[in-house]
Amino acid sequence: MGGRRAGSTGTHRSGRIARVLRRLRPFARPHQGLFVAAALLLLVSTAAQTTTVWLFGRLTDEALVHGATHRFLGPATAWLVVAVAGAAASYAGHLLQARASGRLLADLREAMLARLHVLSPAFFAAIPAGDLLTRFDSDLDAVDELAGSGLVEIATAVTGVICFTAAAFLLRWDLALLACAAAPLYWLLTRRLTARVQIAAERQRVAEGQLAAVVEENISAAALVQTHGMAAHEHRRLRRHGVAWFDARLVAYRVATANAVLATLLETVFVLAVLGVGSWEISTGRLTLGGLLSFAGFLGYLYGPVQELGTLVVSIGAATASGDRILELLDHPVEVRDAPDAGEPHRVHGQVRFDRVSVRFPAASTPVLDQVSFVLRPGQLTVLTGGSGAGKSTITTLLVRLRDPNSGHILLDGYDLRSLTLASLRRAVTVVAQDSPLLDGTLWANLTWGIPDATEPQVLATARAAGVDTFARALPNGYDSHLGQGGRLLSGGQRRRVAIARALLRDSPVLVLDEPTAGLDDRTAERLVHTLRGLAALRTVLVVTHDLRLAADADSLLVLDGGHLTSSPA
C-alpha cells in the first residue's frame, strides 16, 4: 500500500513537472537557438575539462614521476591551450544562457501582464494584489530554474556525468564500477528529498504571497491602519505569515543542505575506497601514479555534476510550485473576450438598449439585476439612482463588458455588445468608475493618459470643463506637478475631477460617470453638471448617483430597486 502511494506521488510529481514544462515550452521556443548554442558551448567546456584531467595524468607519468623537465613542456602547453579554450567556451556559454533565460523571463512576464489585462474584476477580488506581485517576482525567478537556465545546466551536468564516467571506465573499468556504486544511493537520497522540498516550496510560495499581500495592504491603507490603532494587529498578521514562511523555508533549506552534505560524505567514502584499491594496484604494478591521479581527478569532476544534478532536481521540485502559480494566472479562464466574428461599428451614434438583462453573482441567492430593460439616447442626460448595493455600478461594468450579463442583451446602436470587438466598444463607451485611480506621473500625463495625440488647447479646455484648471494653477509646477502614487498628493475631489477630465478628453459617444459629484463642493458640482449637460447635447451621458439634485438636470431618471428598474419617467 505504502509503496503504491509513494509511486503514485512520484508519478504525480513528475507529471506536474512535465505539465509545467510543456505549458512553458512555447515561451522557450523563440529562444531555443540561444539555449542550444549555450548548451553546446558548455558541453565544449566539459569536454575540455575531461581532456585536462587526462593531460594531468600524462604530465604526472611523463614528467613529474621521472623528474624529466624537458618532457614537461608538451603536455603542459596542451593542457594550457585546452584549459583556455574550455574557459572561453564556458564564459560564452554562460553568457548566452543568461541572455536566453533573461529573454524567456521577459516574454513570460509580458504574457502574465497581458493576462491581467483581460481578467475580470472577480479575479482581482479573489487574489490579493501582493500575492499577484510575488508571482511576477520570486515565482518568475524560480521558474527560470525550471524552464530557463535549469534545462541548460541539466544538459551540461548530464553530459559531464557521461563524459567523466566514460573517461573513468576507459581508464579502469573495474575501479569505475566501484566508484559508480555511489550513484544508486545518491539517486535514492535525492528522490526522497525532492518530494519534501516540493511540498515545502509550495508552502513557502503561498506564505510569500500572503506576506506580500499584508505589506501591500499596509502600504495602501497606511493612514487607516494608523488612525484605527491597528498597528499591533497588522504586526501580528505579518508575524503569523512570516512564521509560516520561515518554517517552510527552513524545511526547504534543511533538505537542500542535507542533500549537499550527504552527497559530499558519499563522495569522500567512495573516493577513499577507490584510492585504497588504487594504491594496492600501484603496489602490484597494474596502475601508474599518473593513472590513479587521473582517475581520482575524473571522480572529483564526476561527483561535481552528479551533485549539481541532485541540487537541480531538488530546485526544480521547488520551481514546479512556482510554475503552477504562474500557470494559475496564465491559464485563468477569460470571462470576456472578442467573439471570433466580432466587428467594429462604422459610426457610433450612442444609443444604448438594455433588453431584459439579468446578472446574478455566483454566491448570491438573488440576482442583482432581474430582467432590466431601458434605453439611453444620444443627446440625452440620464440619471440612474437607487439604494446602496442596488446594482448601479454593475450596470456600468456591463456597458464596457468588464463582465457579461447572465441573460438578456445589451445593444449599442442596435449591435449586441458581444458582436463588437472589445477595443471598438471601449473606444465608444467611456466609464468613470467611482474609484478611478490616477497614476504616479504628472497631472498632464494623467490627463492625456491613453490620448497621446490630444492637443494642448483640447487638454486645457477639458481641464477647465471638469474643474481641474482651478486647482492645477495652484500646484507647485502647474500641470507638470507630480501627483504621487495613485494621485495621493491631490484631494479626493481633485482626483475625481482629473479622472473626469481624462474621460471627457476621450470624446467617446457614450459617457458614463459613477457618482461624479461625490467629494465636490456645491459650486464645483454645479459647474460639472453644467458641463455634462452641454456634453449631452452631442452624446449619450449616463450619470449614476445618489445625489437626486442631478435629476433636475436630467432628461430621464432611472431608479433601480431590488434588481428591478422601478420607474423611468422622462
Ligand SMILES: Nc1ncnc2c1ncn2[C@@H]1O[C@H](COP(=O)(O)OP(=O)(O)OP(=O)(O)O)[C@@H](O)[C@H]1O
Ligand atoms: N464581483 C462581485 N461578486 C459578488 N457580488 C458582487 C460583486 N460585485 C458586486 N457585487 C454585489 O452586487 C451588489 C450590487 O453592487 P453594485 O456595486 O452594483 O451596487 P451599487 O448600486 O453601485 O452600490 P453603491 O451605490 O453602494 O455604489 C452588491 O450587493 C454587491 O455586494
